[in-house]
Amino acid sequence: MDLGTRLRFVRTAHNLSQRELAKRTGVTNSTISLIESEDMNPSIGTLKRILDGIPITLGEFFSLSEHQEDRFFYRAHELTQIGSGGLSFLQIGANLTGRSLQILREHYAPGSDTGSAPYAHQGEEGGIIISGRVEVTVGDQMTILGPGDAYYFDSRNPHRFRCISEEPCELISACTPPTF
Structure with a gap:
């Protein structure tokens, strides 16, 4: 799942419009729209501000399809x-x-x-x-x-x-x- 699709999925799963998310975060509605349409690649700081408004961490955002496991070692x-x-x-x-x-x-x-x-x-x-x-x-x-x-x-x-x-x-x- 690409970044824009991921953001749209998370935003809609939390029943938020682009306008509501923009109000919560101080990031413009047009910026959120551009990110979701893959016409803009946000900085980590901007993406974090957007995700804080949902709220979801960057780690959770990028690992949506994966589930929690009892693991101790990672290659x-x-x-x-x-x-x-x-x-x-x-x-x-x-x-x-x-x-x-x-x-x-x-x-x-x-x-x-x-x-x-x-x-x-x-x-x-x-x-x-x-x-x-x-x-x-x-x-x-x-x-x-x-x-x-x-x-x-x-x-x-x-x-x-x-x-x-x-x-x-x-x-x-x-x-x-x-x-x-």
């Missing part, structure tokens, strides 16, 4: 893909409903970011940079992190990530509760 090819374009988030486990921790392997193409507007959510998150360089903004603080550097913050602070290196940036992150 690389079994990680759930979240994101598109220059961002790729690989989530351990398909459906995190009822779980309190989310672990991601994040990949940022050179120049990619989580969106021009910082986003915030309940919880805490932390991570460690594996390769590349990423600019991390939390509230009014900004720094550049490279391999071996790490971050940890209260996710209620508005935050944004941007790859500033000429090579892709890879990092491993965890957040609680799951927000994607």
Whole structure:
């Protein structure tokens, strides 16, 4: 199922019109329409804002057809893909409903970011940079992190990530509760 079809399915399953969802999220009705018709590929930040209005996490959104299992081990090819374009988030486990921790392997193409507007959510998150360089903004603080550097913050602070290196940036992150 492509992203637009998925969004339409989730929105209608929750008995929401595009206008009602737009009111709840502050994302314009026309943007939601363009996403659903596959004429626009939203940033992760925009998609998260839309899904928060339903509410459904990004992980649940991208794993709609999969069911919760008692699994403890995952091969690389079994990680759930979240994101598109220059961002790729690989989530351990398909459906995190009822779980309190989310672990991601994040990949940022050179120049990619989580969106021009910082986003915030309940919880805490932390991570460690594996390769590349990423600019991390939390509230009014900004720094550049490279391999071996790490971050940890209260996710209620508005935050944004941007790859500033000429090579892709890879990092491993965890957040609680799951927000994607």
